[in-house]
Amino acid sequence: MYRFDERIDRQGTNSVKWETNHPDYNGEGMLPLWVADMDFACPPEVTEALIKRASHPIYGYPMKQVSFYQSLQEWIHKRFGITVEESWMTGIPGVVPGLHVAIEAFTAMNDKVLVQTPVYHPFFHAVENRGRQVITSSLVEKAGRYEMNWDDLAQKLSDPRVKLMLLCSPHNPVGRVWTREELERLGTLCVEQGVIVVADEIHADLVYEKGSHTPYYSLAPELSSQSVTFLSASKTFNLAGLFTSYLLTENHQLLRDFSQTASKMGYENLNLFGMEATIAAFRHGEAWLTELLVYLRGNAEYLNRCLAKKLPEISMAVPEATYLGWMDFRLLGLSQAELNKLLRREAKLGLHDGVTFGSEGEGFQRINFGCPRVILEEAMSRLEQAIHR
Ligand SMILES: Cc1ncc(COP(=O)(O)O)c(C=O)c1O
Numbered sequence: 244m245y246r247f248d249e250r251i252d253r254q255g256t257n258s259v260k261w262e263t264n265h266p267d268y269n270g271e272g273m274l275p276l277w278v279a280d281m282d283f284a285c286p287p288e289v290t291e292a293l294i295k296r297a298s299h300p301i302y303g304y305p306m307k308q309v310s311f312y313q314s315l316q317e318w319i320h321k322r323f324g325i326t327v328e329e330s331w332m333t334g335i336p337g338v339v340p341g342l343h344v345a346i347e348a349f350t351a352m353n354d355k356v357l358v359q360t361p362v363y364h365p366f367f368h369a370v371e372n373r374g375r376q377v378i379t380s381s382l383v384e385k386a387g388r389y390e391m392n393w394d395d396l397a398q399k400l401s402d403p404r405v406k407l408m409l410l411c412s413p414h415n416p417v418g419r420v421w422t423r424e425e426l427e428r429l430g431t432l433c434v435e436q437g438v439i440v441v442a443d444e445i446h447a448d449l450v451y452e453k454g455s456h457t458p459y460y461s462l463a464p465e466l467s468s469q470s471v472t473f474l475s476a477s478k479t480f481n482l483a484g485l486f487t488s489y490l491l492t493e494n495h496q497l498l499r500d501f502s503q504t505a506s507k508m509g510y511e512n513l514n515l516f517g518m519e520a521t522i523a524a525f526r527h528g529e530a531w532l533t534e535l536l537v538y539l540r541g542n543a544e545y546l547n548r549c550l551a552k553k554l555p556e557i558s559m560a561v562p563e564a565t566y567l568g569w570m571d572f573r574l575l576g577l578s579q580a581e582l583n584k585l586l587r588r589e590a591k592l593g594l595h596d597g598v599t600f601g602s603e604g605e606g607f608q609r610i611n612f613g614c615p616r617v618i619l620e621e622a623m624s625r626l627e628q629a630i631h632r
Pocket residue numbers: 279336337338339340363411415443445446475477483486487488
């Protein structure tokens with residue numbers, strides 16, 4: 244019913260992905276497959292809600308509506324069968340600003356914050372820009388699937404200066420959906436060492452096996468009470484430009500500390516349109532999401548098959564979640580600079596350089612496959628020509 248195959252021209256919409264004149268990602272003639280938004284129209288009910296609100300010509304300060312919190316509460320119940328309380332939530336204008344607030348609220352200057360690399364790069368900036376120190380634990384790759392590095396984690400978490408861990412769940416860029424067992428094992432380690440877990444679950448709805456995502460807040464109270472979770476409709480329903488997200492925790496002290504710090508940092512309000520869009524998406528977007536997931540999985544399988552058949556020296560595992568693929572170019576034997584040059588200058592593809600996500604990304608590139616399949620067909624044909632030249 245929804246037309247995910249339709250190619251929609253984004254020129255003239257002020258799109259970072261398509262219109263920034265960035266020589267690495269969308270310079271002259273390049274196909275941009277980098278920054279994580281999708282080239283699909285959002286659910287029509289969201290557009291209708293925005294138009295309805297926009298037709299009232301006064302855009303003054305909005306209240307944080309009860310229905311904003313209720314819509315997330317209902318969504319969590321519908322998707323995961325979990326009951327959460329409205330009193331466990333607050334709003335924050337974007338997950339990245341929220342990460343900054345959480346780090347400021349829960350750690351002190353020079354404390355250490357653990358991340359599992361390769362990982363969504365603003366995790367590094369959020370830690371460093373707040374004067375804290377990044378500690379990395381490299382994920383372990385086994386035939387294209389990544390796992391946590393348990394011995395390394397146990398050792399690093401035991402450092403008394405590690406006070407917080409940023410967990411990406413599901414994980415960008417490697418596409419893992421962490422299992423309940425993995426999360427429990429991790430949570431146990433963190434609780435033993437008094438480390439607070441900040442779970443970024445912005446990709447929680449974009450999983451390919453129904454029911455596979457385990458929300459961190461659904462773990463046993465002794466684990467979940469030492470955590471906060473970020474959630475948003477922005478990745479799921481393609482609303483990233485509306486900068487509206489949530490923090491959820493059953494730990495009232497953590498919620499209070501987060502809210503007070505957010506307020507001190509100037510994050511008092513939420514965007515009027517962001518709230519309207521979020522409510523509409525959670526209340527009316529489920530059918531759209533069901534179809535989106537089928538389309539996205541088809542895209543990932545297309546890339547996986549196409550590479551195996553035409554360019555077997557390059558591979559991409561079908562991720563368990565997200566519309567981001569982790570492409571492995573290591574067999575080409577190129578340095579990262581040579582690889583980037585080949586992709587950008589010859590194939591004219593704006594893939595996201597793997598090392599952006601940590602040194603473990605050497606030999607990799609991240610592809611955003613949240614787009615009509617014709618764009619991916621074009622990308623594969625450019626890649627084939629550049630490699631076989
Ligand atoms: C793991 C993760 N967290 C956060 C964000 C961005 O969140 P926001 O736009 O709400 O700041 C992204 C976007 O790609 C992401 O992948």
